Amino acid sequence: MDSEKLEMILQPELNANLFDNISFTGIFRIRADMNDNLEPGKQAQSSISPLSRRILISDNIDAELREFYFDSFLNDTAIRLGKQQVVWGQADGLKVLDVINPQSFREFILDEFVDSRIPLWMINTETSLGNDTQLQILWIPDTTYQYLPVGGSYTFTTSRLIPQAPEGYDVVLNKENRPKNLFNDSDIGVKLSSFYKGWDVTFNYLYHYKDSAVLYRSITANTVTINPEYERTHLIGGTLSNAFGDYTLRSEFGYSTDNYYVTHNTSSINGIEKSEEASFVIGLDYSGLTDSFLSIQIFQSLLIDNVKSLSRSKVENTITFLAERTFVNETFKFETLLIHSMDDGDGVIRSKLKYEYLDNLNFWLGANIFYGHSDGFYGQFNNRDNVYLGFEWGF
Numbered sequence: 001m002d003s004e005k006l007e008m009i010l011q012p013e014l015n016a017n018l019f020d021n022i023s024f025t026g027i028f029r030i031r032a033d034m035n036d037n038l039e040p041g042k043q044a045q046s047s048i049s050p051l052s053r054r055i056l057i058s059d060n061i062d063a064e065l066r067e068f069y070f071d072s073f074l075n076d077t078a079i080r081l082g083k084q085q086v087v088w089g090q091a092d093g094l095k096v097l098d099v100i101n102p103q104s105f106r107e108f109i110l111d112e113f114v115d116s117r118i119p120l121w122m123i124n125t126e127t128s129l130g131n132d133t134q135l136q137i138l139w140i141p142d143t144t145y146q147y148l149p150v151g152g153s154y155t156f157t158t159s160r161l162i163p164q165a166p167e168g169y170d171v172v173l174n175k176e177n178r179p180k181n182l183f184n185d186s187d188i189g190v191k192l193s194s195f196y197k198g199w200d201v202t203f204n205y206l207y208h209y210k211d212s213a214v215l216y217r218s219i220t221a222n223t224v225t226i227n228p229e230y231e232r233t234h235l236i237g238g239t240l241s242n243a244f245g246d247y248t249l250r251s252e253f254g255y256s257t258d259n260y261y262v263t264h265n266t267s268s269i270n271g272i273e274k275s276e277e278a279s280f281v282i283g284l285d286y287s288g289l290t291d292s293f294l295s296i297q298i299f300q301s302l303l304i305d306n307v308k309s310l311s312r313s314k315v316e317n318t319i320t321f322l323a324e325r326t327f328v329n330e331t332f333k334f335e336t337l338l339i340h341s342m343d344d345g346d347g348v349i350r351s352k353l354k355y356e357y358l359d360n361l362n363f364w365l366g367a368n369i370f371y372g373h374s375d376g377f378y379g380q381f382n383n384r385d386n387v388y389l390g391f392e393w394g395f
Contacts, residue, residue: 031062052121104116104147120140246288283297332354
């Protein structure tokens with residue numbers, strides 16, 4: 001049995017009221033991993049804008065300004081200015097609308113979302129329109145995109161995402177061509193939320209660069225060259241939820257005008273096919289059992305255009321199941337999350353037992369188990385099952 005990581009994190013947080021209607025929040029993180037298996041060496045951060053990059057103190061120690069923002073009010077408008085996270089959507093373990101902040105895949109999807117999201121510099125305004133209706137407008141000039149470590153424990157290998165070179169060919173991977181213009185390359189987001197006859201309803205719109213680079217391919221002689229480019233898309237969607245006694249029904253929908261996928265068609269000029277995509281999640285939560293919570297979700301992704309020979313199916317279905325239970329006056333909490341691809345037959349089981357010893361001191365023990373064939377999105381890590389333990393002390 002190998003040790004994958006031995007990590008220590010120091011995360012000081014400062015909250016201050018500066019003036020009558022201005023407050024400040026700052027979160028700084030220093031992280032040291034003695035094993036250095038997740039990100040061996042000093043990793044390039046070419047997909048991340050300079051103002052959002054971590055400071056790489058050594059091969060296994062980094063420092064990062066996680067969040068740094070000011071809050072203020074102007075009449076009925078709340079304004080948050082600075083580096084922050086914005087969460088859209090309601091899905092557990094899967095993302096449809098929660099794409100404002102890009103994701104770090106340092107530990108694949110095993111990190112909590114609050115830790116794997118990469119905070120962005122932006123202006124975030126929320127205005128009350130009356131009648132339980134709010135309007136949120138985001139301007140995001142930060143051109144930071146998802147982070148994929150190279151050579152680490154969770155480097156992607158599946159042909160669903162990574163172009164595969166023919167036998168006998170060399171592969172050249174060029175640096176990402178990251179957008180850098182402050183204004184022209186900004187993302188814009190709008191969310192309208194309301195409460196109507198017991199239903200929480202939102203309408204969401206995001207004009208943005210897809211956080212995953214499109215891996216365009218070119219072949220010359222015995223060399224395959226991969227040129228990562230970022231492409232724009234419009235995301236239109238919304239959420240709908242309501243509680244019925246012990247049950248809560250949740251739904252989330254998203255439609256992207258331009259998505260890009262690796263194709264196995266050898267006659268393709270650049271190895272990429274484009275299609276519109278519709279995705280949705282329907283979830284049902286149950287809290288009728290004492291000290292327990294159960295949730296099931298069905299996720300579906302549908303490609304609209306008639307594209308062929310893709311590395312993924314035209315329709316993909318995923319199901320999740322979450323179970324939580326507390327014990328001994330809520331000092332112990334056990335949770336298990338299953339994510340299963342109904343098309344590929346692979347998935348991951350994540351279990352965790354947490355013990356709240358004191359209000360500011362928690363211990364936990366957990367395990368992550370991958371299964372499925374090695375070319376699946378989850379199955380590519382079927383040799384990365386792990387058991388972990390840790391503690392968190394606040395002071």
